[in-house]
Amino acid sequence: MFLIQQLSLKGFAGDTAKAHAKASMIAGEGVSNIRTVAAFNAQEQILSLFRQELLVPQRRSLGKSQKSGCLFGLSQLALYASEALILWYGAHLVRSGASTFSRVIKVFVVLVVTANSVAETVSLAPEIVRGGESIRSVFSILNRSTRIESDDPEAETVVSIRGDIEFRHVDFAYPSRPEIPIFKDFNLRIRAGHSQALVGPSGSGKSSVIALIERFYDPTAGKVMIDSKDIRRLNLKSLRLKIGLVQQEPALFAASIFDNIAYGKDGASREEVIEAARAAHVHGFKQRIAIARAVLKDPAVLLLDEATSALDAESESVLQEALDRLMRGRTTVLVAHRLSTIRAVDCIGVVQDGRIVELGSHAELVARPQGAYTRLLQLQQHRI
Structure with a gap:
């Protein structure tokens, strides 16, 4: 009972x-x-x-x-x-x-x-x-083992890199949606010290390039190479120390501005943090703090994922100056929303349906009146 x-x-x-x-x-x-x-x-x-x-x-x-x-x-x-x-x-x-x-x-x-x-x-x-x-x-x-081990003791430790990046016959689909391919035989070569912009419609795979370089994911086929080495053979933790990332919506932590900038480099001194803040023109919004973080890290490879798309024209102009200084002498990959911000880069790639359909400088691509880049440019100017 x-x-x-x-x-x-x-x-x-x-x-x-x-x-x-x-x-x-x-x-x-x-x-x-x-x-x-x-x-x-x-x-x-x-x-x-x-x-x-x-x-x-x-x-x-x-x-x-x-x-x-x-x-x-x-x-x-x-x-x-x-x-x-x-x-x-x-x-x-x-x-x-x-x-x-x-x-x-x-x-x-x-x-x-x-x-x-x-x-x-x-x-x-x-x-x-x-x-x-x-x-x-x-x-x-x-007990579940990860496919991407960030501190694999058998992987090669990265001491320094030139920044030469190559996507070689890459196929890729996100693990949560394996039936939807993002890249199909994707090929791209970025020379060390040069800037490469990626443009195209939403969902074409621009940000996936950055995700694969950071090795948040591995390709289902093909290779992502840095300095002619498959990044799967490199120690991921040491590799990421050489790569800087500025996202469209950077994450800030519940700490001071100083601590948020210092997050970019372990053991950074106060002088280094102040110098990084000065170089990024930190005056009060988080996008500049994210850039200061990247400045402090002093990376060989810089990844910019639509870093200015959410800003007004005046803020974008100031931020673009800081980005231009940060890009000098580094291998830079930019995912761009506003085409006006990438005219000075060394090379622009138009991504469509998981492939590079056009490649060249701004002047070269504009010279093709029926090209994909020209159509994107005209569409954006029409919207403005």
């Missing part, structure tokens, strides 16, 4: 976690996108969706609670009826001289305490099972 009582109490509210999941998702999306919700006056619509999704767990909870309540009541009735029966029989044994009062009470207390303990233990069985499943899940993650 104790067991039935404990199980009915645990099931009183019902297992509504899954039923609440969609309602929680709607609430979370509404809060995180509150500006969009307010801009479209969609507050009532979000509330309506939230209330509608709460109806399902409400119905489940009501039905489950009624069943659990009935079961709990029956278990209480059976519990006290069984105790009354035990005491009645004990009294009968004492009256007939078959036993003593102390023995009867001892047996009664032992039975009640033992039954309660067993019921408590057995009622925890579902939690014990779920706990075992969680532990197995955690250990399966801990």
Whole structure:
């Protein structure tokens, strides 16, 4: 009876976690996108969706609670009826001289305490099972070996690099979407000390070039080479020390500006950080802090992933000056959104459908009136 009582109490509210999941998702999306919700006056619509999704767990909870309540009541009735029966029989044994009062009470207390303990233990069985499943899940993650080992002791340590980069017959698809190819026989050569811009429509694979150079992923076929060496044979941690990255939306940590810049180089002195901040013209927005981070690192290879696309024209002009100084003498790969920012680079590549369809300087590509770069330029000028 104790067991039935404990199980009915645990099931009183019902297992509504899954039923609440969609309602929680709607609430979370509404809060995180509150500006969009307010801009479209969609507050009532979000509330309506939230209330509608709460109806399902409400119905489940009501039905489950009624069943659990009935079961709990029956278990209480059976519990006290069984105790009354035990005491009645004990009294009968004492009256007939078959036993003593102390023995009867001892047996009664032992039975009640033992039954309660067993019921408590057995009622925890579902939690014990779920706990075992969680532990197995955690250990399966801990025991899973990564395909990209950042500190492989057998890999070649990178002491210095010239910065010569080559993509040789590269095929690539993201692991989460293996059925959608990003690159198909992709080939690109970037000479050391030169700047290479990549332009093209969204989803063409521009940012994937940077992801492969940083070796966030490995190609499914072909090779990514740095100084004629397959980067899969190089120690990744030492290689990344030679590569600087400035992203479109750089991540800043909950620390001072000094600490955020110093993050770019282990053991950087105060003078080095101040000099990097001065070179990046740090005056208050995070894009310049990300550039100062890259300046401090003094990388041989610089990767710029649409570093100015989210800025206004005036901020972009100031930031572009800092980038131009940072690019001098380094192998630079730029993923560009605004074509006006890449006219001075050494080479521009137009990426379409996972391939380089045009390659050349700004002047060379503009000289092709029917070329892909010219069409992109005309389209952007038309939008402006």
